[in-house]
Amino acid sequence: AQPTLAVVGATGSVGTVMLELLSSRRNVWGEIRLLATARSAGKELSCRGEQLTVRELTPEAFDGVDVAMFDVPDDVSREWAPIAAARGVTVVDNSAAFRMDADVPLVVPEVNKEAVRDRPRNIVSNANCTVMAMIMAIAPLHREYGLRELVLASYQAASGAGQIGVDTLHDQLSKVAGDRSLGSRPGNVRQAVGDDLGPFPAPLALNVVPWSGVQEPLGWSSEELKLRNESRKILGLPALKVSATCVRVPVVTGHSIAVHAVFGSEVDADGARQALRGAPGVILVDDPEAGEFPMPIDAVGTDPSWVGRIRRAMDDPRALDLFVTGDNMRKGAALNTVQIAELIAAEMK
Ligand code: 2RA
Helix, strand or coil, X not given: CCCCEEEECCCCHHHHHHHHHHHHCCCCCCCEEEXXXXXXXXXEEEECCEEEECEECCHHHHXXXXXXXXXXXXXXHHHHHHHHHHCCCEEEECCCCCCCCCCCCECCHHHHHHHHHCCCXXXXXXCCHHHHHHHHHHHHXXXXXXXXXEEEEEEECHHHHCHHHHHHHHHHHHHHCCCCCCCCCCCHHHHHHCCCCCCCCCCCCCCCECCCCCECXXXXXXXXXXXXXXXXXXXXXXXXXXXXXXXXXXXCCCEEXXXXXXXXXXXXXXXXXXXXXXXXCEEECCEHHHCECCCHHHHXXXXXXXXXXXXXXXXXXXXXXXXXXXXXXXXXXXHHXXXXXXXXXXXXX
Protein backbone atom coordinates (compact mmCIF):
# COMPACT_ATOMS: atom_id res chain seq x y z
CA ALA A 1 0.00 0.00 0.00
CA GLN A 2 1.12 3.54 -0.67
CA PRO A 3 2.31 5.49 2.39
CA THR A 4 -0.09 7.65 4.40
CA LEU A 5 0.75 11.37 4.41
CA ALA A 6 -0.28 14.00 6.95
CA VAL A 7 -0.17 17.71 6.15
CA VAL A 8 0.13 19.68 9.38
CA GLY A 9 -0.82 23.32 8.90
CA ALA A 10 -2.81 22.56 5.76
CA THR A 11 -4.94 25.70 6.11
CA GLY A 12 -1.95 28.11 5.98
CA SER A 13 -0.69 29.89 2.87
CA VAL A 14 2.14 27.38 2.35
CA GLY A 15 -0.22 24.49 3.22
CA THR A 16 -2.49 25.66 0.41
CA VAL A 17 0.39 25.41 -2.07
CA MET A 18 1.25 21.96 -0.68
CA LEU A 19 -2.29 20.74 -1.45
CA GLU A 20 -2.04 22.22 -4.98
CA LEU A 21 1.25 20.37 -5.53
CA LEU A 22 -0.12 17.10 -4.14
CA SER A 23 -2.99 17.46 -6.63
CA SER A 24 -0.81 18.12 -9.65
CA ARG A 25 2.28 15.93 -9.15
CA ARG A 26 2.46 12.20 -9.83
CA ASN A 27 0.65 10.70 -6.86
CA VAL A 28 2.77 8.54 -4.54
CA TRP A 29 0.48 8.67 -1.50
CA GLY A 30 -2.31 6.49 -0.14
CA GLU A 31 -4.44 8.33 2.41
CA ILE A 32 -3.73 12.07 2.88
CA ARG A 33 -4.73 13.47 6.29
CA LEU A 34 -5.03 17.24 6.92
CA LEU A 35 -4.22 18.35 10.47
CA ALA A 36 -4.44 21.81 12.02
CA THR A 37 -5.17 23.51 15.34
CA ALA A 38 -8.67 23.09 16.77
CA ARG A 39 -9.59 26.51 15.35
CA SER A 40 -9.33 25.17 11.79
CA ALA A 41 -10.64 21.64 12.43
CA GLY A 42 -13.78 20.84 10.45
CA LYS A 43 -12.83 22.95 7.41
CA GLU A 44 -13.17 21.17 4.06
CA LEU A 45 -10.19 21.47 1.69
CA SER A 46 -9.73 20.02 -1.79
CA CYS A 47 -6.78 17.75 -2.52
CA ARG A 48 -6.33 15.31 -5.43
CA GLY A 49 -9.88 16.15 -6.45
CA GLU A 50 -11.29 14.99 -3.10
CA GLN A 51 -12.86 17.12 -0.35
CA LEU A 52 -10.89 16.41 2.84
CA THR A 53 -12.02 17.47 6.31
CA VAL A 54 -9.31 19.10 8.41
CA ARG A 55 -8.77 17.18 11.65
CA GLU A 56 -7.51 18.57 14.95
CA LEU A 57 -3.82 18.13 15.66
CA THR A 58 -3.68 15.47 18.42
CA PRO A 59 -1.12 12.71 19.12
CA GLU A 60 -3.66 10.08 17.99
CA ALA A 61 -4.13 11.87 14.67
CA PHE A 62 -0.66 10.55 13.73
CA ASP A 63 -1.57 6.87 14.21
CA GLY A 64 -1.10 5.07 10.89
CA VAL A 65 0.71 8.04 9.34
CA ASP A 66 4.03 7.29 7.57
CA VAL A 67 5.19 10.80 6.59
CA ALA A 68 4.07 14.20 7.89
CA MET A 69 4.80 17.55 6.26
CA PHE A 70 4.74 20.37 8.80
CA ASP A 71 4.14 24.01 7.92
CA VAL A 72 3.54 25.61 11.31
CA PRO A 73 5.38 28.19 13.46
CA ASP A 74 8.70 27.12 15.00
CA ASP A 75 7.27 26.62 18.49
CA VAL A 76 4.45 24.37 17.20
CA SER A 77 6.97 22.24 15.27
CA ARG A 78 9.22 22.08 18.32
CA GLU A 79 6.32 20.65 20.34
CA TRP A 80 4.62 18.42 17.75
CA ALA A 81 7.35 17.06 15.45
CA PRO A 82 8.84 14.92 18.27
CA ILE A 83 5.34 13.68 19.19
CA ALA A 84 4.77 12.56 15.59
CA ALA A 85 8.28 11.08 15.29
CA ALA A 86 7.76 9.12 18.52
CA ARG A 87 4.72 7.51 16.88
CA GLY A 88 6.83 6.28 13.94
CA VAL A 89 6.12 9.20 11.60
CA THR A 90 8.94 10.66 9.46
CA VAL A 91 8.55 14.42 9.78
CA VAL A 92 9.52 16.91 7.04
CA ASP A 93 9.48 20.26 8.83
CA ASN A 94 9.37 23.61 7.03
CA SER A 95 9.99 25.60 10.23
CA ALA A 96 13.39 26.75 11.47
CA ALA A 97 12.98 24.71 14.70
CA PHE A 98 15.46 21.92 13.91
CA ARG A 99 17.38 23.19 10.86
CA MET A 100 20.67 23.74 12.67
CA ASP A 101 20.50 20.61 14.85
CA ALA A 102 23.47 18.36 14.02
CA ASP A 103 21.21 15.27 14.06
CA VAL A 104 18.62 16.73 11.68
CA PRO A 105 19.43 16.87 7.95
CA LEU A 106 18.68 20.13 6.11
CA VAL A 107 17.80 18.98 2.59
CA VAL A 108 17.47 20.51 -0.87
CA PRO A 109 17.08 17.43 -3.12
CA GLU A 110 18.90 18.96 -6.11
CA VAL A 111 21.86 19.88 -3.87
CA ASN A 112 22.33 17.38 -1.02
CA LYS A 113 19.72 14.66 -1.58
CA GLU A 114 21.86 11.99 0.09
CA ALA A 115 21.59 13.81 3.44
CA VAL A 116 17.94 12.80 3.77
CA ARG A 117 18.82 9.26 4.82
CA ASP A 118 20.72 10.21 7.96
CA ARG A 119 17.81 11.20 10.19
CA PRO A 120 18.21 9.60 13.66
CA ARG A 121 15.31 11.66 15.07
CA ASN A 122 13.04 10.87 12.13
CA ILE A 123 12.94 14.60 11.42
CA VAL A 124 14.17 16.26 8.20
CA SER A 125 14.24 20.05 7.88
CA ASN A 126 13.31 22.12 4.87
CA ALA A 127 15.47 25.23 4.30
CA ASN A 128 14.50 28.89 4.56
CA CYS A 129 12.79 30.23 1.43
CA THR A 130 15.43 32.90 0.73
CA VAL A 131 18.24 30.35 1.09
CA MET A 132 16.38 28.03 -1.30
CA ALA A 133 16.18 30.48 -4.19
CA MET A 134 19.86 31.35 -3.87
CA ILE A 135 21.30 27.87 -3.21
CA MET A 136 19.74 26.38 -6.37
CA ALA A 137 21.97 28.65 -8.45
CA ILE A 138 25.03 28.65 -6.19
CA ALA A 139 25.30 24.87 -5.71
CA PRO A 140 26.14 24.05 -9.38
CA LEU A 141 28.62 26.94 -9.43
CA HIS A 142 30.19 25.64 -6.22
CA ARG A 143 30.58 22.19 -7.77
CA GLU A 144 32.32 23.77 -10.75
CA TYR A 145 34.50 26.43 -9.12
CA GLY A 146 34.71 25.77 -5.35
CA LEU A 147 32.77 28.43 -3.40
CA ARG A 148 34.67 30.47 -0.81
CA GLU A 149 32.48 33.50 0.01
CA LEU A 150 29.00 34.93 -0.51
CA VAL A 151 27.96 38.56 -0.19
CA LEU A 152 24.18 38.75 -0.52
CA ALA A 153 21.39 41.31 -0.62
CA SER A 154 17.86 39.91 -0.61
CA TYR A 155 14.68 41.55 -1.95
CA GLN A 156 12.00 39.59 -0.10
CA ALA A 157 8.31 39.45 -0.98
CA ALA A 158 5.51 40.25 1.46
CA SER A 159 4.13 36.68 1.30
CA GLY A 160 7.22 35.51 3.18
CA ALA A 161 5.43 36.97 6.19
CA GLY A 162 2.27 34.98 5.41
CA GLN A 163 -1.15 36.02 4.13
CA ILE A 164 -1.12 38.91 6.61
CA GLY A 165 1.94 40.24 4.80
CA VAL A 166 0.20 40.16 1.42
CA ASP A 167 -2.98 41.74 2.80
CA THR A 168 -0.96 44.49 4.49
CA LEU A 169 0.90 45.29 1.27
CA HIS A 170 -2.28 45.49 -0.79
CA ASP A 171 -4.02 47.61 1.85
CA GLN A 172 -1.07 50.02 1.93
CA LEU A 173 -0.89 50.18 -1.88
CA SER A 174 -4.56 51.12 -2.06
CA LYS A 175 -3.90 53.91 0.42
CA VAL A 176 -1.05 55.37 -1.65
CA ALA A 177 -2.51 54.81 -5.13
CA GLY A 178 -3.49 57.95 -6.98
CA ASP A 179 -1.56 60.46 -4.90
CA ARG A 180 1.54 61.23 -6.96
CA SER A 181 3.01 63.50 -4.32
CA LEU A 182 3.67 60.48 -2.11
CA GLY A 183 7.29 59.43 -1.84
CA SER A 184 8.55 62.82 -2.87
CA ARG A 185 8.62 64.46 0.55
CA PRO A 186 9.93 63.05 3.85
CA GLY A 187 7.31 61.16 5.83
CA ASN A 188 4.38 61.61 3.50
CA VAL A 189 4.22 57.87 2.73
CA ARG A 190 4.14 57.16 6.47
CA GLN A 191 1.28 59.60 6.82
CA ALA A 192 -0.70 58.04 3.95
CA VAL A 193 -0.12 54.46 5.17
CA GLY A 194 -0.96 55.25 8.77
CA ASP A 195 -0.30 52.79 11.58
CA ASP A 196 -1.37 49.57 9.83
CA LEU A 197 2.11 48.08 9.40
CA GLY A 198 0.97 44.44 9.70
CA PRO A 199 3.96 42.10 10.26
CA PHE A 200 6.49 44.70 9.04
CA PRO A 201 8.47 47.16 11.17
CA ALA A 202 7.79 50.06 8.75
CA PRO A 203 5.57 50.96 5.77
CA LEU A 204 6.26 48.66 2.80
CA ALA A 205 4.35 50.39 -0.05
CA LEU A 206 6.62 52.73 -2.07
CA ASN A 207 9.43 51.76 0.29
CA VAL A 208 11.99 49.09 1.09
CA VAL A 209 12.52 47.86 4.65
CA PRO A 210 16.05 46.57 5.42
CA TRP A 211 14.85 43.98 7.90
CA SER A 212 13.41 40.43 7.96
CA GLY A 213 12.95 38.17 10.99
CA VAL A 214 13.95 38.89 14.59
CA GLN A 215 16.87 40.60 16.33
CA GLU A 216 20.08 38.59 16.67
CA PRO A 217 23.33 39.70 18.38
CA LEU A 218 25.64 42.36 16.88
CA GLY A 219 22.93 43.97 14.75
CA TRP A 220 22.16 40.98 12.53
CA SER A 221 18.65 39.76 11.73
CA SER A 222 17.58 36.10 12.05
CA GLU A 223 17.03 35.96 8.30
CA GLU A 224 20.61 37.10 7.62
CA LEU A 225 22.04 34.48 9.93
CA LYS A 226 19.86 31.82 8.27
CA LEU A 227 21.43 32.70 4.91
CA ARG A 228 24.87 32.20 6.49
CA ASN A 229 24.23 29.13 8.66
CA GLU A 230 21.87 27.19 6.39
CA SER A 231 24.03 27.75 3.27
CA ARG A 232 27.05 26.39 5.18
CA LYS A 233 25.11 23.30 6.30
CA ILE A 234 23.50 22.49 2.95
CA LEU A 235 26.75 22.91 0.99
CA GLY A 236 28.85 21.23 3.70
CA LEU A 237 31.12 24.29 3.91
CA PRO A 238 31.49 25.10 7.62
CA ALA A 239 34.06 27.84 6.91
CA LEU A 240 32.10 29.51 4.10
CA LYS A 241 32.18 33.30 4.51
CA VAL A 242 28.67 34.72 4.18
CA SER A 243 27.51 38.30 4.67
CA ALA A 244 23.85 39.00 3.97
CA THR A 245 21.55 42.02 4.13
CA CYS A 246 17.88 41.00 4.02
CA VAL A 247 15.41 43.57 2.71
CA ARG A 248 11.63 43.44 2.45
CA VAL A 249 10.28 44.92 -0.80
CA PRO A 250 6.73 45.69 -2.02
CA VAL A 251 6.37 42.46 -4.03
CA VAL A 252 3.59 39.94 -3.35
CA THR A 253 5.48 36.67 -4.01
CA GLY A 254 9.00 35.96 -5.28
CA HIS A 255 12.20 36.42 -3.27
CA SER A 256 15.16 37.84 -5.14
CA ILE A 257 18.80 37.86 -4.13
CA ALA A 258 21.72 39.87 -5.55
CA VAL A 259 24.75 37.58 -5.21
CA HIS A 260 28.47 38.29 -5.15
CA ALA A 261 30.13 34.85 -5.06
CA VAL A 262 33.88 34.33 -4.64
CA PHE A 263 35.35 30.98 -5.71
CA GLY A 264 38.66 29.16 -5.29
CA SER A 265 39.38 29.24 -9.01
CA GLU A 266 38.99 31.73 -11.86
CA VAL A 267 35.48 31.94 -13.21
CA ASP A 268 33.90 33.62 -16.20
CA ALA A 269 30.32 34.42 -17.16
CA ASP A 270 30.15 31.99 -20.08
CA GLY A 271 31.51 29.13 -17.99
CA ALA A 272 29.02 29.96 -15.25
CA ARG A 273 26.13 30.01 -17.72
CA GLN A 274 27.27 26.65 -19.03
CA ALA A 275 27.28 25.19 -15.50
CA LEU A 276 23.82 26.64 -14.81
CA ARG A 277 22.30 25.55 -18.12
CA GLY A 278 22.52 21.90 -17.11
CA ALA A 279 21.58 22.41 -13.46
CA PRO A 280 18.28 21.00 -12.16
CA GLY A 281 15.69 23.47 -10.88
CA VAL A 282 17.34 26.47 -12.54
CA ILE A 283 16.41 28.49 -15.61
CA LEU A 284 18.68 31.06 -17.16
CA VAL A 285 17.09 34.42 -17.99
CA ASP A 286 20.04 36.58 -18.90
CA ASP A 287 19.61 38.97 -21.80
CA PRO A 288 19.57 42.54 -20.48
CA GLU A 289 19.59 43.97 -24.02
CA ALA A 290 16.30 42.22 -24.67
CA GLY A 291 14.96 43.30 -21.29
CA GLU A 292 15.16 39.73 -20.00
CA PHE A 293 15.93 39.54 -16.28
CA PRO A 294 14.96 37.19 -13.43
CA MET A 295 11.94 38.94 -11.86
CA PRO A 296 9.31 37.96 -9.27
CA ILE A 297 6.40 38.84 -11.56
CA ASP A 298 7.57 36.10 -13.95
CA ALA A 299 8.94 33.58 -11.42
CA VAL A 300 5.82 33.50 -9.22
CA GLY A 301 3.90 30.24 -9.54
CA THR A 302 6.85 28.45 -11.18
CA ASP A 303 9.15 25.85 -9.64
CA PRO A 304 12.71 26.79 -10.70
CA SER A 305 15.10 29.51 -9.56
CA TRP A 306 15.42 32.13 -12.30
CA VAL A 307 19.03 33.26 -12.74
CA GLY A 308 20.50 36.16 -14.71
CA ARG A 309 22.67 39.29 -14.66
CA ILE A 310 25.67 36.95 -14.66
CA ARG A 311 28.97 38.80 -14.99
CA ARG A 312 32.51 38.36 -13.71
CA ALA A 313 33.39 40.82 -10.93
CA MET A 314 35.43 43.73 -12.32
CA ASP A 315 38.14 43.46 -9.68
CA ASP A 316 38.38 39.74 -8.98
CA PRO A 317 38.66 37.03 -11.68
CA ARG A 318 37.51 34.50 -9.07
CA ALA A 319 34.23 36.26 -8.37
CA LEU A 320 30.84 36.39 -10.07
CA ASP A 321 27.93 38.77 -9.63
CA LEU A 322 24.44 37.52 -10.47
CA PHE A 323 20.75 37.88 -9.60
CA VAL A 324 18.33 35.11 -8.64
CA THR A 325 14.55 35.07 -8.17
CA GLY A 326 12.39 32.20 -6.91
CA ASP A 327 8.81 31.69 -5.73
CA ASN A 328 9.22 31.70 -1.95
CA MET A 329 5.94 29.81 -1.42
CA ARG A 330 6.63 27.01 -3.92
CA LYS A 331 10.26 25.87 -4.12
CA GLY A 332 10.97 28.17 -1.19
CA ALA A 333 8.63 26.19 1.05
CA ALA A 334 5.90 23.85 -0.21
CA LEU A 335 7.60 22.24 -3.23
CA ASN A 336 10.89 21.43 -1.50
CA THR A 337 8.98 19.93 1.43
CA VAL A 338 6.89 17.81 -0.97
CA GLN A 339 10.04 16.72 -2.83
CA ILE A 340 11.67 15.58 0.43
CA ALA A 341 8.49 13.74 1.45
CA GLU A 342 8.51 11.99 -1.95
CA LEU A 343 12.14 10.95 -1.41
CA ILE A 344 11.08 9.34 1.87
CA ALA A 345 8.03 7.70 0.27
CA ALA A 346 10.34 6.19 -2.37
CA GLU A 347 12.40 4.57 0.42
CA MET A 348 9.24 2.92 1.71
CA LYS A 349 8.52 1.12 -1.54
C1 2RA B 1 10.31 35.68 5.20
N1 2RA B 1 11.98 33.95 4.82
O1 2RA B 1 10.46 35.92 4.00
C2 2RA B 1 11.02 34.49 5.79
C3 2RA B 1 10.05 33.43 6.23
N2 2RA B 1 9.28 32.89 5.16
O2 2RA B 1 9.60 36.33 5.97
